Amino acid sequence: MPLTIFLAVIALCPGLSSLVSGSQFWMPPNAALHGIAVDRLMRLNLTALGTCFIIAHLLLLISILRRPRPGASPKILPSMWAMEVIPLTLLCLMYVWMAITAQRLWAANRFEGPSPAAMQVEVVGVQFQWYFRYPGEDAAFGGTRPELVNAAAGNPLGLDRQDPHSADDIVASELVLPAGREVDVTLRAHDVIHGFFVPAMRLKQNAVPGMVLHVHFTPELPGEYPILCSQVCGLGHARMQAKLRVLPRGDYALWLAAREAKLHAIQAARVKAQ
């Protein structure tokens, strides 16, 4: 009896739940360059650890179901070598393998900065909204000051208009990137900690007030992907979502040109008003 229930438990749970839902249970399709290696590693590790889980439960089950043969002495413990030393050594080897392979990938992604040719984008987390800033033609972000922040007046990031680098900065509420080009993301937050999470890009990094952090990645496949907030940041945390649109290079250039034209129009209007 215990056996059937036991097996039922292990087998039924994912099975049953997939029946009722039919929704996706794996990571969303990967769209980033480094994601290929991440996914491979995730599969390998989950398989290895899942196997450990199953083997351990088989041993458990056998122990529970096997009645000692009459005559055999159930008192004698298994040997430390067979039960402890050898399996532990094997598992340690597996841990070492896991650590080394994963560290190499981590180092490749996070120890080195982006290539100098990477394009620049700034991501700013504010309760409960993501803002994205492009440096414009001068390829340099203008200065910002918290005193100047005024979303209602069209300056949610507090751009310092005195700063010549600010004039051409584009601020958007969706992140648009060209496919196949490395991006250097500068992460900031105004108020509390937010978590910049793009599942399809296999990318997560907190945005911390008072710190300027960097991550870099290369979006490969054009498409639309959700951007989420992964660090609880207040009552609007769950709705702090934005969209990443990855465009073929040509389309991206068109989008950027349109945004620049819009910016010029606004600036012209502002000059006229003064």
Added chain:
Amino acid sequence: MTDPLESAQAIQHSGPNAEPRRRRSWIRRYIFTTDHRTIGIQYLLLALIAVIIGASLSLLMRLHLAWPDLPMPFWGVMKPEDYLALVTMHGTLMVFFVLTTAPQSGFANLVLPEQIGSRQMALPLLNAASFWLTVLSLLVLVSAFFMPGGAPISGWTSYPPLSAIAASGPGQALGMDIWLVSIGIFCIASTLASVNMLTTIVAERCEGMTLDRMPLTVWSWLVASMITVLVFSVLFAAAVLLLCDRHLGTAFFVPMGDLVNGQIVGHGDGTPLLWLHLFWFFGHPEVYIAILPGMGITSSLLANFSRRPALGYRLMALTTVLIGLLGFLVWGHHMFVSGMNPYAGTAFALTTMAIAVPSTAKVLSWIGTIWGGNLRLTTPMLFSLGFLSLFIAGGVTGPLLALPILDAYLHNTFFVVAHFHLIMAMAAIFSVFAGVYYWFPLMAGRQLHEGWGKVHFWLTFIAAYSTFFPMHLAGLAGEPRHYSQLSGGAASMAALIPLQRYISISAIVLVAAQLIFLTNLIWSVWHGKLSPANPWQATTLEWSTASDGQPIVLRGPYDYGVHPGQSDFLPQDALEPNPE
């Protein structure tokens, strides 16, 4: 109606020299008592109350997640901040008031003195004081619900600036202050309790109770108390600093220029990361405070119900100590994507992989203990086996989360929620159930009903897997924690709603199954089968039937089945094989 405590005493004082217990007033005996066993029961009752509140909160959360538009009883349709307040209070209640009190202070007070051949705790008055401080702390915490703005919403980890700035959300004003005060009191209470426990283990062991004859439960209480003393003082300091930031104008955690809700609130040069370091320096060892006693209970019970010694006693003691030590070096694995230096991430990944080694050794040893044994599948044994199963289920994902590059995807998703609910919530709770079924005769003089115990076990076991296992899938799909709703304006995770509904239904079954336990508990206090003096034929001294004087320990704690033909077991203080 017999007085349950009286009959428990009868078990303990059945020797020829047993004196009738001096009668004291009801209040002195049951409320402001310094009797360690009563204090143990008080701690367990406190944990029971906390777990009932905590579980009810989680049911409300699960209902809201699955059916966001459903009006809640006494509540109406839940707002996002209500949901976050529920998460925060649920986590705080469970981690502090259930998993830190029951396995550690509850069971240790109940049996630790007897297990080391003493009749009392070293510092009985301190013991009572720390219990009542814990009660105070719980009352303060629950009062946060009734503050203007409600309970805090920043989760049990309370990251600043969210937790530092009152304007950052509802509940972050008075509610957050209350939370910090409650945690501060709790820190003091647990530190005092642990000082008492350490002193007792060091100073009160009877003749012959050398370190290598201590039951593995005592080893784990020893290590857990050392951890408690060290890390709760750090948490206390952190809570005080945060209160200073909130009210005295200091800036430990709030950076320059921090802009919350249109106001510049950052005037010093603090950093939120300081809180993360302080908190997780406490937080990771805290999870071991919760699980180490469970590991000790499991070791003892598996040996008892397999009728053979625990495999590798010395190794088990050693790994307990190693886990305690290494536990201080891994806190950064909660911070891989927090803005911490990526090189530090590598260092913490390696220490975390290292702590997986003693944990694995323990699992192997438990399997070795039952492998080929003549198992008695009593209810406490079933719960110990359940602990083992759930510990493995939650443990295998630990090394995965320890790899920064993979954790950078899984961090703060439901995958982590699955990991820690399986290992910390479920495994630890299963060991508490095992302990309650096992030691209930010492509390009530009677046994819990075995048949209903088994029904309780199977329902809980199946529902636990069914509730927490699928959360891995939601996490892999990318669903972050602390999302109050998957539908509505921002609905990129809406595809997971059916899965979350399934989980909610499982959770309802899981909680409902506990009603069986509650009924069994209450019924058995008065109507349970009267227990013989040593119902599980155990070797450790809390079951000793010898007379009241100081016992003399002659052998190790797990002398089961080693004298074929004579007796199945030899208590630690038995002079010669006792005829069965």
